[in-house]
Amino acid sequence: MIAGGIVESRFVAGFSLVDHHLQCDGVDLRSVADAEGTPLYVYSAALIRERYRALDDAFAGYPHALHYALKANSNLAIGRLLNSLGSAADANSIWEIDVAQRMGFAPHQLVFTGVGKSPDELERAVSLGLKAINVESAGELARIEAIAVRQGRPARVAVRINPDIDAKSHPHISTGLKINKFGVPLDAARELFATLAGRPYLTLVAVHVHIGSQVTSLEPLRGAAEFVAAMALELRRVGMELEYVDVGGGLGISYDGGPVIDPRAYVEAIVDAVRPTGLPIVIEPGRSIVGPAGALLARVIDLKPRNAVSDFAVLDAGMTELMRPALYGAYHRIEPVHATDAAPCHYELVGPVCESSDVVGRDRMLAPLAIGDVLAILDAGAYGAAMASNYNRRPLPAEVLIDRGRWDVVRRRQTVDDMLALEHIGSTATVR
Ligand code: LLP
Numbered sequence: 001m002i003a004g005g006i007v008e009s010r011f012v013a014g015f016s017l018v019d020h021h022l023q024c025d026g027v028d029l030r031s032v033a034d035a036e037g038t039p040l041y042v043y044s045a046a047l048i049r050e051r052y053r054a055l056d057d058a059f060a061g062y063p064h065a066l067h068y069a070l071k072a073n074s075n076l077a078i079g080r081l082l083n084s085l086g087s088a089a090d091a092n093s094i095w096e097i098d099v100a101q102r103m104g105f106a107p108h109q110l111v112f113t114g115v116g117k118s119p120d121e122l123e124r125a126v127s128l129g130l131k132a133i134n135v136e137s138a139g140e141l142a143r144i145e146a147i148a149v150r151q152g153r154p155a156r157v158a159v160r161i162n163p164d165i166d167a168k169s170h171p172h173i174s175t176g177l178k179i180n181k182f183g184v185p186l187d188a189a190r191e192l193f194a195t196l197a198g199r200p201y202l203t204l205v206a207v208h209v210h211i212g213s214q215v216t217s218l219e220p221l222r223g224a225a226e227f228v229a230a231m232a233l234e235l236r237r238v239g240m241e242l243e244y245v246d247v248g249g250g251l252g253i254s255y256d257g258g259p260v261i262d263p264r265a266y267v268e269a270i271v272d273a274v275r276p277t278g279l280p281i282v283i284e285p286g287r288s289i290v291g292p293a294g295a296l297l298a299r300v301i302d303l304k305p306r307n308a309v310s311d312f313a314v315l316d317a318g319m320t321e322l323m324r325p326a327l328y329g330a331y332h333r334i335e336p337v338h339a340t341d342a343a344p345c346h347y348e349l350v351g352p353v354c355e356s357s358d359v360v361g362r363d364r365m366l367a368p369l370a371i372g373d374v375l376a377i378l379d380a381g382a383y384g385a386a387m388a389s390n391y392n393r394r395p396l397p398a399e400v401l402i403d404r405g406r407w408d409v410v411r412r413r414q415t416v417d418d419m420l421a422l423e424h425i426g427s428t429a430t431v432r
Contacts, residue, residue, distance in 0.1 A: 011405075013046035015295055015378060017239070022337040023429060024374055029297060029337045032407055033374045036398055038299040039317035041385050043226035043410075045081060045403035048381075051263075052085050055285060058267035063280035067111050069249045070096045072286025072382035073294070077410035079099050079103030082289070084209045088131070090249070090284040094121040097128070107131070111246065111282065113160065113210070115181055116141055123154075134208045134246070138192055141202065148201035158206035158246055161189045163227040165248060167212030167220045168326050176211025176224065183209070193235060207231045207283065210248025215285060219268055220248060223420070224270035225281075230278045237250040245274055253291045253330050255379050263288065287382035294381020296322050296397070298336070300373045310346035311367050318358040319349010320394040322380055323387045326357040333378040334361045342367045349375070353392050361429065365425040376398050385411075390419055 022029045025044045028204055043223060048074030051187030056066055067090040068082045074096060079089070080103050087242045088109035100110055112125050113134040122140075125133050126147045129394050135141045135157050148155040165176040175182040184192065190205075196204050209224045228245040235242060247270055254260040274281050298317035306312045324330035345368050350359035360377060370376075395414035399422075402408045 003200055004355050010347065011046075013050045013354045014293060016377065017335075017339060020339045022335055022339070023297070026405055027402050027407060029295075029376060030374055031041055032400060032402070033226060033297045033299070035241075035335065036400055036409060037413065038374060039315075039321045040297045041294055041321075041378075041380065041399040041400045041411075042395055042407075043075075043290070043294045043381055043402055044079060044269070044401065045293075048078065048290060051289045051293065052087060052428055053080060055261050055267060055283070055288070056086070056374055057286065058264040059271065059281070061270045062275070065244070065280065065282050066244075067109075067282055068289060069284045069286030070100060071386060073290045073384070073386050074099050075383045075401075075410055076272075078290060079105070081401075090286075091345060094124050095197060095326060097130075099127070111158070111208075111284070113208070113284070119143065126151055126153065129153065130156065130206075130207050132156050132159045134160045135184070136160055138188060139191060141403060145199055147204050149156050154201045154203050156203050156205045158208040159184055159189050159204070160208040160210070161186055161227070161231065163209050165211045165220050165223050165227065165310055167215045168217055169214045169250075169252070170211045170330075172328055173214055174212035176209065176220070178239075178289065187248075189231075193238075196240070197244065198367070202255065203360050205243040207235075207242065208246040208248065210284065211250060214252040214310060215250040216252040216260050218265060220275055221247075221261075222264060222269040225247065225270035229274045229277050229279075230277055242279055244280040244282050245277065246282040247274075247283065249286050249288075251285055251288040253288055253382075255333065257333065259275075261291040268432065288383075288412075291379050291382035296377040296380040296384055298375050298377060300369050300375065303371060306348050310348055310363070313347045313349050313366075315349060315351055315375065317377070317397070318353045318360060319355065319386050320351070320353055320391050321376060321397050322360065322384050323389070324380075324383060326358055327387075334359065334364060334366070334381060335376050335378065336367060336369070337374045337376055341369045345369075353394070356399060390414075393419065 025046045054057035067088045083104040096182045107128040111132045160183040167174045201351045298315040319326040344365040351358040366379045398413035399411040401410045
């Protein structure tokens, strides 16, 4: 109830089926698809808030900072929403830093990760005075130092250590093993730390690990937190006091509706691991905040027989809009926005792109589809729009943020003019 005794309209945050209609934050998704066209990303502001707060609250007073990993989804409106909730951010390129600043993040709220930072990126990063540049090698540290000396401004750095922990995620998104390109091996990190006393233009503020993404068992995440805590204590013993430890991101979500790590259990595990140091904890969650809060709406544009038992349903969205199934064999639940009770049929849900890998959903059972039906590809809020491409000259899709019963187009659909705005035929094309 709100003041005056009026019953506040209630809805489930995120995506829910109400009387056979798929809704997002109480808004019927068919009406959004009809108004804005497809393919279309839709995001639930209520669920983003809820998932941010669930992680934040789980720290229960233990000092911490959530640095939302912008790579998951760096739409301006979503970044601003998270900024307004008190989030800080993790950026993976100087361009993400530029975007972050336009979202309202100040340099002291930004950590800068990335396995390959160019000289220009480092130059700007040092001049901005970020919370930390997460350093990936001895060479990079030396380059940062040289820039800091030249600029006359000490750089705040964290060393990303490769802890050789198996995140047990998909090999493409596991980063914590020795064989992966990420971070500095422990021995090399110890050697680097030993040099820091004589390097006044480098301020070591933290140690950092990130073992991978879509991690669905708690043990590797706990192990990573124990690893940085042990490192912080080791450094303290030799008189090097850190400001915080950064345990990275990686908390997985449930793509198939099955159980996954509860955010509270995750936070409890990392707090328990780090508590002996007394240091604040930085986490860099991306997927766990925005993944379940987004869906990709697509329309059926063709139907044709596949084999004796199944049909192809060709959608107007595919690997160009959502690359995850083609790239990682990732599974996303797919639901019609208008459900029926009709007996399900067997479909291979494919995109329109000229690649056989362009399959959005393999071997799915869905109520009979008709041309024009709208389907929702769920849990697409992270690494969906962010990884979309113009392959086949397909325009980047529009994005809509739904909030309190209203929606805003927070990114309009790209046009051919947008795509061609950067191109120039030049003189060679006119030479016969
Ligand atoms: N911090 C660092 C240093 C990272 O490299 C990443 C993700 C994160 C934080 C955020 O991780 P999250 O909490 O979202 O798991 N495109 C892949 C995911 C790649 C993740 C890359 N790094 C996918 O669609 O599954």
